[in-house]
Structures are given as C-alpha cells and as structure tokens.
Amino acid sequence: EAGVAQSPRYKIIEKRQSVAFWCNPISGHATLYWYQQILGQGPKLLIQFQNNGVVDDSQLPKDRFSAERLKGVDSTLKIQPAKLEDSAVYLCASSYLGGKFFGPGTRLTVL
Amino acid sequence: SQQGEEDPQALSIQEGENATMNCSYKTSINNLQWYRQNSGRGLVHLILIRSNEREKHSGRLRVTLDTSKKSSSLLITASRAADTASYFCATDAGGNQFYFGTGTSLTVIP
Numbered sequence: 709e710a711g712v713a714q715s716p717r718y719k720i721i722e723k724r725q726s727v728a729f730w731c732n733p734i735s736g737h738a739t740l741y742w743y744q745q746i747l748g749q750g751p752k753l754l755i756q757f758q759n760n761g762v763v764d765d766s767q768l769p770k771d772r773f774s775a776e777r778l779k780g781v782d783s784t785l786k787i788q789p790a791k792l793e794d795s796a797v798y799l800c801a802s803s804y805l806g807g808k809f810f811g812p813g814t815r816l817t818v819l
Numbered sequence: 820s821q822q823g824e825e826d827p828q829a830l831s832i833q834e835g836e837n838a839t840m841n842c843s844y845k846t847s848i849n850n851l852q853w854y855r856q857n858s859g860r861g862l863v864h865l866i867l868i869r870s871n872e873r874e875k876h877s878g879r880l881r882v883t884l885d886t887s888k889k890s891s892s893l894l895i896t897a898s899r900a901a902d903t904a905s906y907f908c909a910t911d912a913g914g915n916q917f918y919f920g921t922g923t924s925l926t927v928i929p
Contacts, residue, residue, distance in 0.1 A: 750907050750919030751862070799861055807852065808917075810862040
C-alpha cells in the first residue's frame with residue numbers, strides 16, 4: 709500500500725514570497741490533516757479535512773495560510789506571504805479507523 | 820496548553836539496553852498513540868493503545884497506559900542504533916482533540 713505522498717520535500721524562499729505544498733493521502737482515507745512542526749517541537753494541527761470539507765481550521769493563520777482539498781483527495785497548503793517564523797516542516801497525514809499516517813513532510817526555510 | 824509532556828526530553832543509551840520514555844497528558848482520552856520520527860523524516864505510527872487497555876506489545880515495543888494518572892510509557896527493549904530517533908506520544912480525545920507531546924530524543928550508541 710502506498711503511503712502519504714508530499715511534494716516538494718524541501719523549499720527555500722525569501723520572506724514575503726509565496727509557497728505551496730501538495731499532499732496525496734492514502735487511497736480511501738477520507739480524513740486529511742496538515743500539521744506544522746517547528747524544530748524541537750511536536751507537530752501542531754493547522755487544518756483537518758473530512759472529504760472536501762473543513763472540520764477544524766481553528767489554528768490556521770488565515771491571514772496568510774490557505775488550504776483546499778478539491779474532490780476530496782489531494783490537498784494543497786499555501787502560504788502567502790511567508791514570514792521568517794513559518795520556517796518549519798509541514799506534515800500531511802491521512803487517517804482511517806483512528807490511526808494517522810504521515811507523509812515525509814516538506815521542510816520550508818524562509819530567509 | 821493541551822499538548823502532552825514527555826520526559827525525558829533527551830535520552831542516550833548503549834545498544835542492547837532498554838529505553839523508557841514517559842508521556843503525561845491533561846484530559847480524558849479515547850486512545851493514545853506513539854510515533855517515531857527520524858531526523859528530517861515524517862512521523863511513523865508505532866502503536867495505539869485504547870483507554871480501556873493497560874498494556875500493549877508490538878515486537879520490541881511495550882506501551883502502558885494509566886488513565887488514573889493520565890500517563891503512558893513506551894519501553895523499547897534491546898535497543899539498536901537504528902532506534903535513534905525522536906519519539907512522540909499523541910492523545911486522541913475524540914472529535915478534533917488530537918495533540919502531540921513535546922517528544923523525547925533517543926540516541927542509541929553502537
């Protein structure tokens with residue numbers, strides 16, 4: 709069974725630029741999550757989708773972050789404009805029957 | 820913060836020794852999960868223990884859960900250099916209440 713796919717794996721941008729991350733969950737997993745993991749910390753939930761609907765985006769900085777999951781499969785997370793403090797690993801996960809399965813993450817560096 | 824606390828923050832042991840890390844949390848939960856994260860990689864799901872379970876085994880992993888103390892422990896027996904990673908607990912209280920702990924960085928010295 710293929711795992712959660714994410715791209716790109718690494719991204720370096722300058723502050724105030726825009727960036728987008730892509731996630732393809734495990735086939736059949738209706739729930740998809742985006743997490744932000746700052747170095748040395750545990751992952752923090754940004755947004756949760758159930759199929760193509762948003763379940764929880766309470767911790768998403770909506771002035772600069774946006775996410776969508778068209779057709780209830782793939783998802784994209786966008787940051788516009790990026791700030792220095794956005795430097796982190798962005799993890800996508802999908803779940804089925806309680807267990808969450810994570811992708812390899814995208815490491816973002818904002819200079 | 821609803822995030823769990825893990826201790827120790829860092830642990831260094833010799834290959835072959837056992838490694839124990841602990842997780843404490845604040846609210847009632849449906850289940851607790853442990854994950855491993857190698858440097859620069861995504862999180863790998865290790866084991867899930869439900870609130871009505873007290874102990875669970877998977878290979879060299881042993882997880883305990885004490886809901887009265889709101890704590891869990893992860894024991895890795897006969898550690899190997901490949902076990903070097905960060906280990907996170909995550910509590911699932913149902914709905915959207917899923918939170919990761921702060922992590923324990925384990926180094927196994929060959």
